[in-house]
Amino acid sequence: MSVTTSDLPPPSRASRRWGTGGILLLAAILVAGVLLGPKLFRWALLDAVFPWSEAASCDGPGACWLFIRERLPQFIYGYYPAPSRWRLNVGFLLLFAWLALPLLPRIRRRAAVTVTGAAIGIAAAFMLAAGGVLGLAPVETDQWGGLFVTALLSITAMIVSLPAGIILALGRQAASPLWRGLANMTVEVIRGVPLLAILFMAVVLLPLFVPGGEGIGLFTRVVVGLCLYASAYMAEVIRGALRTIPAGQAEAARALGLGYWRCLSLVVLPQALRAALPNIVSTFIQVLKDSTLVLVVGVYDLLGVVQLTVSDPKWNSYSAEAYLFAGLFFFAICFGLSRVAARIERHLDYNRTSST
Numbered sequence: 197m198s199v200t201t202s203d204l205p206p207p208s209r210a211s212r213r214w215g216t217g218g219i220l221l222l223a224a225i226l227v228a229g230v231l232l233g234p235k236l237f238r239w240a241l242l243d244a245v246f247p248w249s250e251a252a253s254c255d256g257p258g259a260c261w262l263f264i265r266e267r268l269p270q271f272i273y274g275y276y277p278a279p280s281r282w283r284l285n286v287g288f289l290l291l292f293a294w295l296a297l298p299l300l301p302r303i304r305r306r307a308a309v310t311v312t313g314a315a316i317g318i319a320a321a322f323m324l325a326a327g328g329v330l331g332l333a334p335v336e337t338d339q340w341g342g343l344f345v346t347a348l349l350s351i352t353a354m355i356v357s358l359p360a361g362i363i364l365a366l367g368r369q370a371a372s373p374l375w376r377g378l379a380n381m382t383v384e385v386i387r388g389v390p391l392l393a394i395l396f397m398a399v400v401l402l403p404l405f406v407p408g409g410e411g412i413g414l415f416t417r418v419v420v421g422l423c424l425y426a427s428a429y430m431a432e433v434i435r436g437a438l439r440t441i442p443a444g445q446a447e448a449a450r451a452l453g454l455g456y457w458r459c460l461s462l463v464v465l466p467q468a469l470r471a472a473l474p475n476i477v478s479t480f481i482q483v484l485k486d487s488t489l490v491l492v493v494g495v496y497d498l499l500g501v502v503q504l505t506v507s508d509p510k511w512n513s514y515s516a517e518a519y520l521f522a523g524l525f526f527f528a529i530c531f532g533l534s535r536v537a538a539r540i541e542r543h544l545d546y547n548r549t550s551s552t
Contacts, residue, residue, distance in 0.1 A: 240520075254514075263514040264521050267505055271521070274341020274501055276325075280333065284344045287321035291347050314355045321348060337415035341496040343525070349497065350484040352419055353426040357483070358476070360423070361430025362465070368435055379431075386428035391486055395421045395493050418495050426483045433479055437472035438464065477537035481530045498522055 243258025247265035254260030264271075273281050293313075325344070328334040340348075367379030386394065398421030403412055441464050449459040469476070491500035502522050506515040 259517050259520075260514055261517060263511065263517055267511070267518070270342060270505065271498060271501055272343045274345060274496055275339045276335060276341070276344070277339070280327070280335060283324040283327070283332065287324045287344065288347065290317035290321045290324075291351050293317055311355060311358060314351070318348070318352050318355060337413050340415065342501045343498045345490075345495065346484075346487060346497040346499075349419060349422055349490060349495075350480075350487045353422045353483045353487070354480045356423040357426035357430040357479070360427035361434050364427060364431035365434035365438060366460075368431070369438065383428045383431050386424055387432070391422075391425050391489055392492060394425050395490065397421070398424070399493050414493070415495060418490050418493060422483070422487060422490070425486070426479065429479050429482070430476070433472050433475040434468065436475070437468040440471050441467050473537055473541055477533055480533055484529060484533075485526065498525065 239257070240259050243256055244261055245254045245256060245258065246261050254262055269278070269281075273284055276284060323329055324332070325340060325348070326335065326337070364379050364383055367375050368383065370376045370379070389397075395418060398417045399414065402417050402420060406412065445463055445467075446459055449463045450456075454462065488497060488499040490497055491503065496504060499522050502518045506512050506518050511518075
């Protein structure tokens, strides 16, 4: 029996209302683009003073990108001593090398290798930046800042949150009431508290509850707080993915003689991580953007250095250029993460289709 459009029920009022609202929002965006687009284009490009321009000053009506060139070292390195900035350049290579690991054919299906390689890169970047080893001069963390701090904080939280989130997600499904209760309490408490409160608690309370905590620096406390925050949200992502795996697969694996951990590592987790990949990347992007809140507790990441620079009366007239530069950076990193995840997802779907 064929079904015609007259046989279908009419759309509800809610669907019509949301459809109209979406159309109005799109129309408003188009109108704003038509009205503001030419002005923004003229300000940012046509009337702008670029770093290679011959103009010695920025007295025109356009953007002054000379300001970005003058302050770029501070945006990237913060107040790190100039003779030692080569250490941060090596640290950048180590931090961002983990993005290329999943693209390598022999490694893209080995999450443990990727996480381990990223952890080694993070540890090496910390050692290079802090110094005090291998004959490197020590540099206090209050001199760190800019793009390097943003990358170090966010990538550390991303890498720590994945195994920690898996452990917490498994703990929430554990048979033991003790472990299940501890995991539930940890995740729900952290997810129920704003990130700013977590950062303040890490800065103020961590030295009180950890033996020898007085020697823990401010930067380390902030890293701990951000990792706790990211791990709690990652645990919910992994838990939701674990619930999509049919229980019969684990039962079949155990019937074949596989123990709990081998069943988990060979059957359940690979499928769960594949299903959770889009949400994992979304959590990574959220962590990258939320890392800008460390400015409130006195750690100057890229946005913090930008804000500190434009607060100077000498540079406050260039705040639009500075914030636009920071926004373009965050967009480029978030877009790059989403493209890497999309490529991995297409590869996994292709392998699954070809195997069937």
